[in-house]
Amino acid sequence: MNTWTRSLAMLLLLPVTAAWAQSTAQQPVFRKDTFRIDRYGASADGVTLNTKAIQSAIDACAAKGGGVVLIPAGSWMSGPIKLRSKVNLHLRQNAFLHFTGDKSQYPLVEGNWEGLEQMRCQSPISGENLQDVAITGAGIIDGNGGVWRMVKKEKLTEGQWKKLVASGGVLSDDKKTWYPSRSMRVGSDMKNPGLITPQHTAAHFDSVRDALRPNLLVLTQCRRVLLEGVTFQNSPAWCLHTLLCEDLTVRGLNVKNPWYAQNGDGIDVESCRKVLIERSVFDVGDDAICIKSGRDEAGRKRGKPTEDVLVRDCAVYHAHGGFVIGSEMSGGARNIRVEDCTFMGTDIGLRFKTTRGRGGIVENIDIRRISMQDIAGEAILFDMYYMAKDPVPQNGDKGPAPKRELLPVNEGTPQFRNFRIRNVTCDGAAKAVFIRGLPEMFIRGIYLEDMVLKADEGVEVTDAQQVTLKNVRVITPDKGPLGELMNKTY
Numbered sequence: 027m028n029t030w031t032r033s034l035a036m037l038l039l040l041p042v043t044a045a046w047a048q049s050t051a052q053q054p055v056f057r058k059d060t061f062r063i064d065r066y067g068a069s070a071d072g073v074t075l076n077t078k079a080i081q082s083a084i085d086a087c088a089a090k091g092g093g094v095v096l097i098p099a100g101s102w103m104s105g106p107i108k109l110r111s112k113v114n115l116h117l118r119q120n121a122f123l124h125f126t127g128d129k130s131q132y133p134l135v136e137g138n139w140e141g142l143e144q145m146r147c148q149s150p151i152s153g154e155n156l157q158d159v160a161i162t163g164a165g166i167i168d169g170n171g172g173v174w175r176m177v178k179k180e181k182l183t184e185g186q187w188k189k190l191v192a193s194g195g196v197l198s199d200d201k202k203t204w205y206p207s208r209s210m211r212v213g214s215d216m217k218n219p220g221l222i223t224p225q226h227t228a229a230h231f232d233s234v235r236d237a238l239r240p241n242l243l244v245l246t247q248c249r250r251v252l253l254e255g256v257t258f259q260n261s262p263a264w265c266l267h268t269l270l271c272e273d274l275t276v277r278g279l280n281v282k283n284p285w286y287a288q289n290g291d292g293i294d295v296e297s298c299r300k301v302l303i304e305r306s307v308f309d310v311g312d313d314a315i316c317i318k319s320g321r322d323e324a325g326r327k328r329g330k331p332t333e334d335v336l337v338r339d340c341a342v343y344h345a346h347g348g349f350v351i352g353s354e355m356s357g358g359a360r361n362i363r364v365e366d367c368t369f370m371g372t373d374i375g376l377r378f379k380t381t382r383g384r385g386g387i388v389e390n391i392d393i394r395r396i397s398m399q400d401i402a403g404e405a406i407l408f409d410m411y412y413m414a415k416d417p418v419p420q421n422g423d424k425g426p427a428p429k430r431e432l433l434p435v436n437e438g439t440p441q442f443r444n445f446r447i448r449n450v451t452c453d454g455a456a457k458a459v460f461i462r463g464l465p466e467m468f469i470r471g472i473y474l475e476d477m478v479l480k481a482d483e484g485v486e487v488t489d490a491q492q493v494t495l496k497n498v499r500v501i502t503p504d505k506g507p508l509g510e511l512m513n514k515t516y
Contacts, residue, residue, distance in 0.1 A: 050334070051300045052273040054158035054250040056114045059093030061086055063102070070100025075126060077105035087113050092158070097121045097165060105131035109153035109161075109245075117165025117256055124168040125150040132240060134231055136222065138269055139238075141296070141321025141354035144220035145231050147262075149240040153248055160252035161243075167258050169242035171287060174262035176205045176214060181286035206236065213237020239263040239289070245271055254278055265310065266293040270330060272300055279306040285344040287311025292345065294318055297330035297357055303337045313377065314345035317362065318354045319386065325356025326385045326437060335362040342369045346417050347377030349393070353412040355440070356386040364393045372398075375405045375452065379412040380440040382433065382464065388440075393447040401455035405479055408442055408461045408469050408490075418456075430488075432465040439464070444471040455481040458500045463489035474498055484508035 061083045064070065068079035083095045084107065092112025099120040106125070109115065117123060129147065137146035150169050153159055161167075179187050179202045187204075191197065195206045205211040213219040213234030220231070220238045231238070242261035245251055250273045258265050259282040266281065268274055276293065283290035290311025295301055296318040308314035315337055320328045332355075342348040348369035351359050369375045375398045378388065398405055402418045411428040442463070452458070458479035463469035469490040480501040485508065487493055500508055 051275050051302045052250050053275050054112075054114075054160055054252050056112065056158065056160065057091060057093040059087070059090065060096050061093060062096045062098065064098060068102060070098070070102055072101035072103060074103060075105060075131075076102050077107060077131070080104050081107050084108070084110055084113055084115070097123055097163075099165075104150075106148045106150050106152065106240075109151065109156060109159050111156045112158045114160040114162055114252075117161075117163035117167070119164040121163065121165030122168065123165065125170050127170045127173040129173065129236060134235060134238065137244065138246070138296075139220060139263075141318060141325050141356065142218065143222050143324065144218065144238070145222060145226075146220055146238045147235060147240045149242065149244040151243045152245070154246045156245070156248040156251075158250045159245070159248055160254070161256055162252065162254045164255050165257070167242070167256060169259070169261040169265070171242075171260040171262045171283065171290070173206055174210075174236070174239045175288050175290075176203055176210060177286060177288075178203050209234055209236035241265070241267040243267065244269065247271065249273055251275065252277075256280075257282065259283065261287075261290060263289045264291040264294050264312075267296065268294070268298055269296045271298045274298055274301045276301075276303040277305055281306065281308045281310060281314075283310040283312075285309075285311055291316055292342075295332055295335065296320070296354075297328060298332050299334055301332070301335040303335075303340065305339045307341045307343075308345060309343035310345050312345065313347045313350040314342040314372070315340065315348070316350040317359050318352070319357030319359055321354040322356055322383050322385070322438065325354060328357050331358035331360055331386075333358075333360045333362070337362075337364040338366050340367045342367070342372055345369075345372045347374045348372045348398070349375075350377040350379070351388055351391070352379040353381060353384065353414070355380055355388055356384045358386045359388045360390045362391050364391075364396070366395045367397075369396070369398045369401065371400045372402070373417045374403045374407050375401050375455070376407065376447065377404075377417070378408045378442060378445075380410050380442070381412040382410075382440070383438040384440045385438045386440055388442050389444045391445045393445070393450075395449045396447075396451075398450070398452040399454060401452060403455070404457045404460045405452040405455040405481060406447065406450070406459045406474070408445075408463070408472065410440060410442070410464045410467070410469065411462060430465060435466050439467050441467055442469045446473045446475075448475045448477075450474075450477040450479070452477075452479045452481065455479065457481055457483040457486065458502075459485040459487075461487045461490045461493065465489055469493075484510075486510045488512045
């Protein structure tokens with residue numbers, strides 16, 4: 027075994043000295059008045075559509091100054107519902123709130139998807155311009171995502187694939203992808219089919235509506251938000267999406283999606299301020315805990331970074347990335363601390379991704395005390411050539427590396443700078459550390475300290491400055507170099 031135990035400084039040994047922010051998220055306070063959904067006509071038989079009854083309870087609670095809307099134990103089916111200010115939607119132990127698979131119940135609405143203004147099917151749970159709102163308790167919220175998602179053949183066993191195909195739906199021309207409907211397939215073959223443009227008419231959106239999958243929970247421009255204790259699972263697209271919110275607390279959640287779920291992110295915190303995420307468990311189909319701030323020109327025009335974030339005491343199982351920033355980070359991300367988290371079996375551990383055209387600055391990121399095990403790809407990755415593909419392709423073919431060429435710096439040139447990552451252990455990864463900047467915009471100020479990383483390959487750095495490795499032990503098999511550095515002068 028090769029072991030690398032000395033400190034290694036690449037280019038310039040400088041510690042990061044930024045003042046790392048602690049979250050100061052304010053939490054909502056609610057009246058004790060309780061509004062039980064069964065008293066508004068809801069039935070816990072698992073088959074009655076309770077949309078009207080649940081919404082009536084929420085509206086009545088809000089009209090009387092707020093309080094608790096109680097979902098008792100039992101199986102409650104619903105269509106999409108909207109939260110209101112001063113309302114705490116509380117699920118008792120053994121309460122199961124599941125959303126109907128009848129897609130006609132989800133009307134098309136203007137929304138935001140992957141950082142762009144787009145039409146989407148209405149989310150099962152949503153809220154906009156709210157103050158003091160919560161979802162709490164010990165129950166389960168299920169988004170019935172299987173009726174919405176496409177599935178790749180390579181991600182199922184032969185038996186699972188045969189059963190899925192026999193259930194209906196349509197296949198791609200190469201028979202390698204299953205779609206639940208023709209509308210879903212047509213929309214999936216388009217780039218941004220939901221984009222709101224003069225060319226996209228109502229008839230167009232109707233023709234691809236099944237592809238405009240909703241996120242399970244979307245909260246937009248809300249203040250003092252609490253998500254606590256509940257299990258969120260089986261989302262059609264992203265599970266939890268908070269957009270332009272302030273004072274967001276996420277505590278003690280279980281967030282679950284099938285590992286093969288397309289766009290099955292855990293939580294996407296987009297252009298939010300003062301955020302606390304703690305003591306939560308994620309087992310999902312895409313990135314687990316993800317920081318975003320809009321995409322390309324639209325994100326830069328919005329100009330709202332995600333900032334003042336604290337993530338702590340979380341565990342991640344299946345996921346493309348354990349903790350992630352990007353790739354839609356065009357409004358920037360800053361003053362973020364992550365500590366005392368464990369990643370087990372994720373594709374990548376710490377994942378920071380962007381690409382040309384995004385723009386935006388990601389800076390002042392402090393990460394400490396992270397434990398990883400059985401990471402399929404890189405333990406720590408910085409990549410400015412994100413290509414919107416699975417980080418670990420199922421067939422093992424990564425394809426050619428992107429062409430390395432010097433391009434002019436403009437407003438679409440992204441920047442990564444001032445990251446401090448300390449006290450990390452990784453027992454098994456394909457690569458310990460991968461840092462790849464742009465020739466015209468080096469990644470700058472990466473400080474790695476006190477680590478033990480066991481991986482098939484060591485450290486690879488391309489187009490970066492002020493990269494410091496201090497007391498980093500890299501353990502690899504007895505083959506190849508422990509580290510590679512390439513900075514080409516043009």
